[in-house]
Amino acid sequence: MTKKKEPDTWQEITTGCVVFQPGSASEYHTGSWRAQRPVWNNQKCIKCGICYIFCPEGCIQQSEDGFFQANMDYCKGCGICAHECWPRAIAMMEEG
Amino acid sequence: MNIVENFDLYAPRLVTKKELFCAGHRACQGCGEVLAVRLMCKALGENTVIASATGCMEIVSSLYPSTAWEVPWIHVAFENAAAVASGVEAGLKALRKKGRIDDRYIKVVGMAGDGGTMDIGLQALSGAMERGHDMLFVCFDNEAYMNTGIQRSSGTPMGASTTTAPAGKISYGQKTWKKNMPEIMVAHNIPYVATACPSYPLDFIRKVEKAKKIKGPSYIHCFSVCPTGWRSPSHLTIALGRLVVETGIFPLYEVENGKYKISAEMPKKLKPIKDYFKTQGRFRHLGEAEIEMIQKRVNSEYDKLLDKVKCLKAWN
Amino acid sequence: MIEVRWHGRGGQGAVTSVELLAVAAIGVGKYAQGFPSFGPERRGAPVAAFSRIDDKKIKVRSGIYQPDVVVVLDSSLIGMVNVTEGLKPNGILIVNTPKSPEEVKKELNFSGTTATVDATGIARKEMGVPIANTTMIGALLKMIGIMDLNAMKESVEHRFGRIAQKNLTAMKRAYEEIKISN
């Protein structure tokens, strides 16, 4: 769990309980939900980006060399990328 | 395996990299609905205001004091997303006209699950569409009340086992046919109605972009696989979305100004529904007889849809 | 303070009459109220409407139970509705009918001041419609004399636009042709 951020007291509650910081949910790291992790074999990867587009977390990014990798802070280990990878370049490995 | 059928292999890289729905949201592993929301936001771009109904997508994205949204977003209640969106549209229109906000075009989008669209939200949606607001409404249909624990809705398909229409000794679960929500929207004579599924991301994005350009009401019914509610493995989310289309259970089509058009993604020959049912726990109890009954209905509904395409061609 | 009860049928314009009268009275600096009987009556049903006019601020907002004047827009209501109910002993009854006030008195077994005018006939002649509500305002003003007939001009014009003059003419004729029996 991320540590509790401001506001804390009733006086600090934002007016109308509005959240003013867009995308602040990224402070919460869902990577702890993961039981298995995707591992890319760049030898097989054809850089098509299917893993990127199908990731429900939107946590797969393309590196400068054109290969893809998941941000482990957020990857929940659903396995969609591995299952959808056309050249079978992604394998799911048990965590721990 | 035909996973890249009708799919430009490298096209995903052409999709905008900008994420307007950020990681850190609390959707289940392998959630098809949250994937659809993510893709929708990409298609809509930042000049968007979203009004969301109560439901999974609302809960997973907006736990105070944080938010996964990077576009302006409002949630009020369960049944009124379309009414809230219509108010947002009217408010922005008035403020723009009076020069109190800048002149940019902002797309107002209402979103809800199947319950918030087809059951409790139907009246507000019908009203908003009939009034002709310049807004898109997207139904993320995962075929039951997942947020409250997988209770049946009018979007639940025949034969599915849910927590309020469970399969039992004398019941095979849901005993009613899924409500044909896109048809109800077509009956409102709005300019654009489409069905979509994130398993066909480019088709989905293209449809959202099309709806975005329409100055008037439009509706997209997005089929959203729910591994938790359907008791299916999370990695099969995309595959199941493809199968529901390939079996003709959820055909992809558009209705533009009353004209039906089957989307290019539809196969020439449909697969048997058994292929779609077999990996889902919610259908596991079904016997041959029930599957046959459902198969018949799927065939006839699909034929009806094809007939509409033909008839309307003749009518033109 | 003068309190008036109007009897008519839904659609005959009793509510319009009380509105026009109140707006006109307020227009000449008086205080007034005009309000309908609050009910679900539809076209054709017997209805009532009420007016209060005074030179000082009117505070009371209850119904009118002892009117000073009763105006009957439709004489077919006589016998069906107790039009003289609660009418003050020195009160005035005004009926839209071609009959004489004496005849009406007899019919109703009423001994107070009674006035009649063939408002429907006047309205038909002047406006081409048998709607006597505005015409009867002329009759009422003749009997209570709280303000000049001209006071009606503005509110009638505002309400009726190009057919206002016909209404005003009919009103004037009722004012002049009314027959009174004390």
Next chain:
Amino acid sequence: MAKRVGMEVAMAVAEAVGQCNIDMAAVYPITPQSHIAEHLSELIADGKVDAEFVTVESEHSAMSAVIGASGTGARVYTATSSQGLMLMHELLPIASAMRLPIVMGIANRAVSGPLNILNDHSDIMPQRDSGWISIFAENGQEAIDLSIQAFKIAEHKDVLLPVCINIDGFQLTHMVEPVEFPEQELVNKFLPPREPYATLHPGKPVTMGAFAMADYYPEMMKAKNEAIKNSKKTILAVWEEWAKIFGRRYSPVETYKAEGAEILLLTMGSMGETAEVAIDELRAQGKSVGLVKLRLWRPFPFEELKEAVKEAKKLIVTDRAVSFGGPGGPVFSEIKSALYHEEARPMICNYIIGLGGRDVAVTDFTGMIERVVQEDVKKIADTYEFWGVRE
């Protein structure tokens, strides 16, 4: 000079709202509110008011739409009555929690069942705890003034809460009576454009209506309660400003010949002026009676109420609603609880009156006061009775 005219109060309210430079209104028709909706739509159709008019398909959607529009920063208005208000009920605490300065006119009407279209206060009373500022009008002029003031109060940076103006259905809404509209220029000066604290606009994306668990919900409720309690200061200041500009004075609790009176009668809404006539009659007979009129319902004006009743021996509270199986009428129980710790407090009794449009006449008030004069204090203290109900 402001012109004095005769106009139906519902239409006058629409005219007044039209003077407030609203941006959007969403209204669903219901008797006896419908003349407000109709006339407002006329003003917009004639181009006299520059606003979007959304003809929603229900009151639930009316409130939803004004919430959405208010979220964009627009100045919004809606009006309803009875069942419509009950249908909106779900959304009222949401609007106040989102701190949206929505203004709503309520043509107060009895709630079903049985269906009844006439006046009482049974529609507003169940909304008591929704976090809306709630104010009662006594006559047409007040309905106009309060409707304009409502925007100023609601939008004030120290308030930011929705406001409802209670206008008795039929008794007020359908009454043609003298009213005076404030001059447009003075209204413009009194009511500057809204300055929203956050808006639904891509220029600065915000999330409105986030959900909260047990770790934040209590703090949020406390914040909302402090906001509405604190709003009284602004309400008083706005009324003071109004009196200076327009000459008509408003107070949370108003009194009529109450000073030194042994017996006080308390009313809300349009009954007040009829009750004044009763007080005049009894005073003329030498009786020591006076009237207290509760204008501000939420936030409840504790200090002002205590001050108004502290010298009386007996206080008769009238209610136009029932708390079934409870302590009598809702106003009665509030007033009792407000006075509980006062050392000097009057005996209080409660008459429930005017339900479902049952006429309230001067004789009803003189009757109940005479009853209280005669009865043994102990016998009627803390009791409630349905006044004038056939037995």
